[in-house]
Amino acid sequence: MKVWFKHYDFRLGSGKLLISEPFLADPNFRKTVILLCEHEEEGSVGFVLNRMANFCTDEIIPGLLKFNFPIFYGGPVEENSLHFIHTCGNEIPHSLHIGNGLFWGGELEAINHLITEGKALPQNFKFFIGYSGWGVGQLESEIEQKAWWLDKLNTNIAISSEWGQIWPLAVKNLGQDFAYLANAPEDFLWN
Secondary structure: OEEEEOOEEEEOOOOEEEEEOOOOOOOOOOOOEEEEEEEEOOEEEEEEOOOEEEEEHHHHOOOOOOOOOEEEEOOOEEEEEEEEEEOOHHHOOOOEEEEOOEEEOOOOHHHHHHHHOOOOOHHHEEEEEEEEEEOOOHHHHHHHOOOEEEEEOOHHHHHOOOHHHHHHHHHHHOOHHHHHHHHOOOOHHHO
């Protein structure tokens, strides 16, 4: 499926940002930005970048990591699973390159070593509980219905800990035609 946007040809695929339109009804995805990590014929997987959970890694995997990372709500699918993205590249074995210097997963134990050795900072990592998933053709249908805007990967947005600013910043990055929507109220009737 071709999606033309901002004078670019953005095809659905790994390493894209899905930005919810301001009044998306689904509370799981209202005013969210999702990093699309996998888009295959069988479906798609991504992580909500701007929903902070109320716990940290020590509460989920006590003692496994030497550093306590905040956890973001990745989505409503398999909320008992833990995932992470990072900017450490192949320094973390078994990582999958998403694009633009951003990687998904890998060996957790490598995180301790990289930070202890000064080769990485805690800010190079972002953890998620659960993920967002779509079945065959579902995401394409939602994009056609204008539920999502599609943009190229911006690693700074994806890895940002300033979660409250991710959606407005991503909307502004879409260009002047969208920038005014970054300040849209929660309910369009408030306008």
